[in-house]
Amino acid sequence: MDELTLSSIVFEGGLWLHGHRILMESPSSMENIIEKAWQAKENNQDLFPFAMDIQACLGLLDKGELRVSEKMRGTWVTHEWIKKAILLSFRINENRVISGFDQYHWFDKVPLKQHEHTYRSVPGAIVRHSAFIEPGVILMPSFVNVGARVGEGTMIDTWSTVGSCAQIGKKCHISGGVGIGGVLEPLQANPVIIEDNCFIGARSEIAEGVIVEEGAVIAMGVFIGASTKIVHRRTGDITYGRVPAYSVIVPGTLPDPQNSLAPALACAVIIKEVDAKTRSKTSLNDLLRDGNYSS
Numbered sequence: 001m002d003e004l005t006l007s008s009i010v011f012e013g014g015l016w017l018h019g020h021r022i023l024m025e026s027p028s029s030m031e032n033i034i035e036k037a038w039q040a041k042e043n044n045q046d047l048f049p050f051a052m053d054i055q056a057c058l059g060l061l062d063k064g065e066l067r068v069s070e071k072m073r074g075t076w077v078t079h080e081w082i083k084k085a086i087l088l089s090f091r092i093n094e095n096r097v098i099s100g101f102d103q104y105h106w107f108d109k110v111p112l113k114q115h116e117h118t119y120r121s122v123p124g125a126i127v128r129h130s131a132f133i134e135p136g137v138i139l140m141p142s143f144v145n146v147g148a149r150v151g152e153g154t155m156i157d158t159w160s161t162v163g164s165c166a167q168i169g170k171k172c173h174i175s176g177g178v179g180i181g182g183v184l185e186p187l188q189a190n191p192v193i194i195e196d197n198c199f200i201g202a203r204s205e206i207a208e209g210v211i212v213e214e215g216a217v218i219a220m221g222v223f224i225g226a227s228t229k230i231v232h233r234r235t236g237d238i239t240y241g242r243v244p245a246y247s248v249i250v251p252g253t254l255p256d257p258q259n260s261l262a263p264a265l266a267c268a269v270i271i272k273e274v275d276a277k278t279r280s281k282t283s284l285n286d287l288l289r290d291g292n293y294s295s
Contacts, residue, residue, distance in 0.1 A: 030057055031081045038084045041091060051092045057085040061147055062113065064132040068147045068165040069191055076167075076211060080187045083165060086130060086147050087184055110146060125156075134170070145182050151196065163207075169196035169214070181207030181225075195245075199284060213245035215279045217287050222251045222268050229254060229267040246279050248272045248287050 034057060037050035047054075060066040061082065069078045093109040106112075113127040119134070124141025127133060131144045134152040144150060144162045151170035156162060160174050163182020168174065178200050183189045190209035194200065198212050201220035206212060208226035224230070230239045231254065243249060252269035256262035274287065 030060075031079075034081045034085045034088070037088055038081075041088060047088065047092050050088070054085050054088045054092060057082065058089055058130040058146075061086075061130040062132060064134070064149070067132070067149050067167070069167050069193060076190070076193050078165075078190045082147070083184055083187055086164070089130075131162075140176075147184075148182065148191075157202075163192065165191040166194075167191060168194045169198065171196060172198045172200070174200050175202040175204070175220070177203040179205040179207065181205070181210075183209065197279070208241075210241055210243065212243040213247075215246040215274075215276055216243045217248045217279075217284060218243065218268075219248075219250040219288050222249055223266065224249075224268050229265075230270065231267050232270045234270075243268075244270070244273065246274050246276060248274070250288065 030053065033050065033053045037047060037054060040047060040050065057066065061068070066082060068082045069076055071077075090109055095107055095109055098106040098108055098111050111129045113129050113131060113133070115121060119137040119139065121127070121139045122141060125139035126142070127139070127144040128146045130146045131148045131150075133139070133144070133150050136153045137150050138155040140156060140158040140160075142156045142158065142160045142162070144156070145164040145166075147165040148162045148167070150156060150162065150168045151172065153170055154168055154172040154174065156168075156174045157176040157178070159176055160178040160180070162168060162174070162180045164184050166180045166182045168180065172194055174180065174194070180194065180200075181192045183191050192206050192209060193211040194206070195212060195214040197215045199217045200206065200212070201218055201222065203220060204218055204222045206218075206224050210224050210226065212218065224243065226241050228240065230243065230249070231237070231252065247270045249268050250271055252267050253264035254267045255264045272287070274282065279287070
């Protein structure tokens with residue numbers, strides 16, 4: 001298996017091994033191969049015949065030519081077969097010593113991403129192979145896990161984490177200490193999606209497949225999962241799992257309607273909604289001040 005390690009594979013219009021071009025699969029044919037490999041895993045069969053294809057899939061993820069989730073006809077679609085390829089890679093790769101910066105080393109199955117000098121990465125920023133970082137990104141000391149994607153011009157601030165397969169859009173600011181949830185299993189679960197031009201405040205947590213739509217502003221310390229109530233303060237409407245575009249969200253609580261003495265439960269509160277023009281011209285501090293609400 002040593003000759004199939006990721007360090008021996010270079011992608012330039014196809015898969016190359018030790019200087020020889022050996023594979024050029026279309027996504028549809030690669031999907032079929034990965035599904036066969038997954039079935040072999042389920043039947044406890046040898047995965048060696050599929051090893052090169054699994055590594056090729058991760059290489060295409062690493063180069064941004066594949067992505068785990070993408071918006072198709074206005075709807076986010078997650079490709080389960082790509083998640084399967086990532087999980088299969090843990091089966092075919094052995095733990096080994098991985099060299100990092102200075103004196104640091106790791107013992108893991110997944111190597112670090114090779115920096116292509118198209119984005120800024122300060123010491124302490126860690127990106128695992130198969131994550132894709134678009135040009136112009138700034139990575140402060142942070143962690144980006146397998147299969148994730150970070151869009152052009154986005155900043156991932158200090159001690160933030162981007163989970164497996166999470167998708168971060170263009171020109172976002174992910175503030176210090178933010179957790180962006182990832183997911184590999186269950187296969188049908190969707191990763192967190194942060195669309196373009198979003199701001200996520202410090203120490204907030206977005207998890208369990210929540211979608212934050214374009215231009216949304218989330219204040220410091222907001223926790224949103226699939227079961228978190230998202231309350232529109234003006235209308236009283238309650239939704240789950242999706243932060244509306246260009247909305248401004250702050251942390252809040254909801255009392256128990258049946259028992260005024262019971263502890264209130266945490267929720268996320270939409271205090272206002274703005275249009276794209278207002279969002280681009282208004283400071284974050286002004287947006288987060290609770291005042292008159294636009295319709």
